[in-house]
Amino acid sequence: MSDSSGVVLRLDGVSKSFPGVRALRDVSLELRAGEVHALVGENGAGKSTLIKISTGVYTADEGEVRLLDAPVSFTDPLQAQAAGISTIYQEVNLIPLMSVARNLYLGREPRRFGLVDTARMNRDARARLREFGIDVNPARPLRSLALGAQQMVSIARAVEIDARVVIMDEPTSSLEKREVETLFTVIERLAASGIAILYVSHRMEELYRICDRVTVMRDGQVVGSSAMADIDRLQLVSMMLGRDASDLRQHGSTAFAEGRDVEDDVVLRTQGLNVRHTLEDVSLDIRRGEVVGLGGLLGAGRSETARAIVGALHAESGEVAVNGKRLRRRSPAAAIRAGIAMLPEDRKLDGIVPGLSVRENIVLAALPRLSRMGLVQRSKQDEIVSFFIDRLQIKVSSPAQRVSDLSGGNQQKVLLARWLCLHPKALLLDEPTRGIDVGAKAEVQGLIEELARDGLAVLLISSDLEELIEGSDRIVVLREGKVVDNLTGDAVTDDNLMRALAADPSRSDDAQPAKDSS
Amino acid sequence: MTATLTSTKAEQPVGRRRWAGPVAKYAVYAGIVVLIVVNAVMSSTFLSLDNLRVQLYQAVPVLIVALGMALVIGTEGIDLSVGGVIALTSAVLPLYLGYGVWVAIALAILAGGVCGAISGSLVAFARVQPIVATLSLMIGLRGLAVIMNGATAKPINDSTLLNLGLTGWFGLPQMAYIGAGLVAVIAFVVRRTTLGRNLVAVGDNASASFLAGLPVRRILLSVYVISGMLAAVAGVLIAGHGAYADPANYGLNYELLAITAVVVGGTPLSGGQIRVIGTVAGTIFMQLVSATLIQNNVKNSYEQMIEAVIICIAVFIARESANR
Structure with missing residues (x-):
């Protein structure tokens, strides 16, 4: 197959598996020069x-x-780089303590009498960096630069080593607005000079602004590829999520969450949470017996919202109150004492304590309440443990079994038990059914419904749209760290949620001013 | 974030050697039996009460230090300052013997606790790596002790202190009973108390422990304080046994002896598990190794090399069996 269309990099039927996981299935992709x-x-x-x-x-x-x-067939990243494929990660991967110029010319320093010609290197570096819109003293250590400028240095380096393909993995996630503009200018220049750019981002605005074509992946496969101009936001989002936008499913079509009276008293009130680069003025009320879904694409700040509420993520400003009482100290321990429990997204990293038994994992957070004078009260503990093993139908050979020997679904139930045995007033669930089998999933969903019926205030975060729509009384939609929509009652539909996620300009109120400020 | 799991079965540990688990658990006990048999055959005096006493005088202080070390290692930390604490103890004792022996001992143990509080604060609040925090104390404390005591060793005349170090009850040294008592206390702490439960959880998954509201910093601090106090107890016994206060020489290499005992006893350096009885066995085993080599006139330098090999093997086995 010969290419006249200027294809620089082509992936053809690529598959990749890891133990127990098929990461890529028959993936093909074409990157053309200058796109x-x-x-x-x-x-x-x-x-x-x-x-x-x-x-x-x-x-x-x-x-x-x-x-x-x-x-x-590259066997290490250096070979790929030498062949002209450079990658710019969200975290800059240069050497922070070396000078800017050294970083720019690392491995290709100009030499004089066998020594590095520092004067010439600095001179060249300054000129080169000016082209990229940064004017800094190249003798300064790289780490003294702002993150945006550091990123520019790594892009300049990519160009310096004759890159043909530049891969950018969420390059704007930690940049200020002004830096983003500079980056876009540079990207346009790179493309104009014939370099192919693969741009990974979740920010719709950016994609439509600078990208020519788009390839959508889902579950390890390419589900579509198109010119950016031929696909609207809604289509793009429905491709990403694998849901048909026209497939209207009314909220309450299942027994889940149907005809339940939500009482009026607010249990958890969150006001004006701000986390740098992550959350902007997020406010959220959850009432007694209410399941509030938190919608948003990857990177919209859903998990971060939950973590900021319980104090696991430091918020610069904002308040959290339970039953009208403001939390004065912000830490997971304080949140737990106030009656907020959070089931974290990453079961392995933030959830289970693998070396401990099922029993010890369940009572981990409740230990202070189960102890008298520093001693664990065994009878109380065993009572609670056996109650929850029964209630959640956790399949264990004995409470003394190691938690790491259980299946994912049962581990998740152990974690649910850990939080439920605290008798929380508000429960934040971050992807409660991810990676667990169908049976356990249904059980967990049923449990959430029961808990809400019993008066618990629940925040549900789920990438599974069906779960989110059918399980929530209303859905608060986040985009780029901001609350952009609140779907209630009959408005809780696939269609509306997709529109909100896709930031359909007709509904959006934060249109991007494309001012050049660099 | 690379891919969704296709299987939700319990994740099987990949590439783990199946023999490693049981070996890590029981090798040290088997080793003890073998060494006792070998020595009993080779030497007629080995099984005598006299020899047992000699061995205990050396092993008990190491054991007491190792108990504290096991707790620290359980939180994925390490305490290199224990030798320095022992030195400091022997400098503190003679200063306060005039107020009564128990006052002096109490103050010595308190001093150990303060040292532990310093390294613990560095680790828990300043987030200094344990190895760095305790290494600086290891060096600094010995210096401080030598300054307090003066360059020459001072004789200790207090009979209570000497008895603690040299005489026995019912045929066994007094310190053996103290050691046994402390083993029981620490085993109880690990198995039954909230602190024991929490410190293992912190060592196993610090992030999950933090999210579960455990007082992570307080737990870390307590562990180093306990380790410092236990090292001070060992220091009192060593001073009593030596009948001199000799901060320049007491406690040298105790951090290594203790870490070895803990690791050989099957406690992984990666935290999340504490084997108290294993630590006792590890101490006994290393004492037997050293005794065997001395008995057979193996040079000291060879002895150290052999011990180094044993440590490597123990760490290797522990790593292979680590359950993550």
Whole structure:
């Protein structure tokens, strides 16, 4: 197959598996010279794996990678870089303590009498960086620069080493607005000079502003590829989430959450939460017996909202109150004492304590209440443990079984038990059914409904749209760290949620002013 | 974030050697039996009460230090300051013996607790790595002790202190009973108390513990304080046994002896598990190794090399069996 369309990098039928996981299935992708190509997809769609295969971090199990129509098989990132594929990560991957100029010319320093010609290197570096809109003393250590400027240095370096392909993985996630503008100018210049850019981001505004084409991935497969101009936001989001936007499913079509009276008293009130680069003025009320869904695409700040509420993520400003009483200290321990429990998103990292038994995992957070004078009161503990093993139908051979021997679904139930045995007033559930089998999933969903019926205030975060829509009384939608919509009653539909997620301009009230400020 | 799990079965540990678990658990006990048999065959005096006493005088202080070390290691930390604390104890004792021996001992243990509070604060609040925090104390404390005491060793004349170090009840040294008592206390702390439960949880998954509202910093602080106090107890016994206060030489290499005992006893350095009885066995085993080599006139330098190999093997086995 010959290419006249200027394809620089081509992935052809690439598959990759890890133990127990198929990360990529028959993925094909074309990157053309001079284009900015968006790569989008939710968590676990396979974007990272695709990038890692293109840059030699992983090798494909099947399929081939062709650079300028010649098959290549990189075994490490250095080879890929030498061949002209550069990657700009969200975290800058240069050497913070070395000077800017050294970083720019690392491994290719100009030499004089066998020594590095520092004067010339600094001179060249200054000139080069000016082209990228940064005017700094190149002798300064890299880390003394702002993050945006550091990123610019790594882009300049990519160009310096004759990159043909530049892969940018969420480059704007930690940049200020002004820096983003500079970055876009540079991207346009790179593209104009014939470099192919693969641009990974979740920010719709950005994609429509700078990208020419888009490839959408889901569950390790490419689900579509199109010119950016031919696809609207709604179509793009429904491709990412695998839901048909016209498939209207009314809230309350199942027994789940139907005809339940939500009482009027607010249990958990969150006002004006601000976390730098992450959350902006997030306010949220959850009433007794209410399940509030938190919608948003990846990176919209859903988990961060939950973590900020319980004090696991430091908020610069904002208040949290339970039953009208403001929390004075902000830490998970204080949140627990006030009656807020959070089931974290990452079961393995933030949830289970693998070396401990099921019993010890369940009572972990409740230990202070189960102890007298520093001694664990065993009879009380065993009573609670056996109650919750029964109630949640956790399948264990004995409470003394190691929690790491359980299946994902049962581990999740153990964690639910950990939080429920505190008798919380508000329960924040971050992806409560991710990665667990269908049976356990249904049980957990049923449990959430029961708990709300008993008066618990629940915040439900889920990437599973069906779960979110059918399980929530209303849905608060986040985009780029801000609350942008609040769907209530009959408005809780697939269609409306998709529109809100996609930031359909007709509903959006925060249109981006495209002012050039650099 | 790379891919969704296709299987929700309990994650099987990949590439873990199946023999490693039981080996890590029982190898040290088997080793003890073998060494006792070998020594009993080779030497007629080995099984005598006299020899047992000699061995205990050396092993008990190490054991007491190792108990504290096991707690620290359980939180994924390490305490290198224990040798320095022992030195400091021997400098503090003679200063206060005039107020009565028990006052002096109490103050010595208090001093150990303060040292632990310093390293614990560095670790828990200033977030200094445990190895750095306690290394600086290890060096600083010995210096301080030598300054307090003066360059020459001072004789200790107090009979209570000497008895603690040298005489026995019912044929066994007094310090053996103290050691046994402390083993019981620490085993109880680990198994039954909230602190024991919490410190293992922090060592196993600090992030989950923090989210579950555990007082992570207070737990870390307590563990180093306990370790410092236990090291001070060992220091009192060592001073009593030596009949001199000799801060320049007491407690040298105790941090290594204690870490070895803990690791050989099957407690992983990665935290999240504490084996109290294993630590006792580890201490006994290392004492037997050293005794065997001395008995057979193996040079000291060879002895150290052999011990180094044992440590490597123990760490390797522990790593292979670690349940993560």
